[in-house]
Amino acid sequence: MSYRIKRTVIAAKRLEIGDQVNAKDIGTEAQVARLLALGAIEKAGDEAGTVTPLEMDxxxxxxxxxxxxxxxxxxxxxxxxxxxxxxxxxxxxxxxxxxxxxxxxxxxxxxxxxxxxx
CATH class of the missing domain: 1.10.10 (Arc Repressor Mutant, subunit A)
Structure with a gap:
């Protein structure tokens, strides 16, 4: 699963707003769950790690x-x-x-x- 960063997250490294990051690069399952609950990240892809297409007008x-x-x-x-x-x-x-x-x-x-x- 990959996630789109919605707010700056500082863990082992700084994750910037809008970046697409695999769950394993964010942290443990508990850390990912906490960040999801806080609204700091959102799901952005499937289990294969592909990301949703960017829609831009x-x-x-x-x-x-x-x-x-x-x-x-x-x-x-x-x-x-x-x-x-x-x-x-x-x-x-x-x-x-x-x-x-x-x-x-x-x-x-x-x-x-x-x-x-x-």
Whole structure:
């Protein structure tokens, strides 16, 4: 089973909002159950570890693209991706819809478009 992180969780490692994480990477069954009860995580996949498809409308895609284009250099992580928190701060009206999965989808599309243009 995998889970989508809804709130920042700090255990052995920090789990960021929107990340998809396998149960074994979160902790024991009791820890997973507690986090579910607290609303810090939600089920996101089946026993095989597959995740549910990301549903994203054009308005969210456009808002994320614009927010990414407007971010300052320090709003990107060491891998080069925009930080989810920075995007949420840049677009507060849709902050609750901005997840790591949404960011990754739009970021990959932007990278593909940039590579195609060169």
């Amino acid at each position: 054009d308005a969210l895609r456009a808002a994320l693209t614009n927010a990414i284009n407007d971010l300052p250099g320090d709003a990107f992580d060491k891998s080069g991706k925009p930080k989810v928190k920075a995007l949420q701060d840049a677009a507060p009206s849709i902050a609750d819809r901005i997840t790591a999965a949404a960011r990754d989808t739009v970021w990959a599309e932007m990278q593909a478009a940039a590579n195609a243009a060169t």
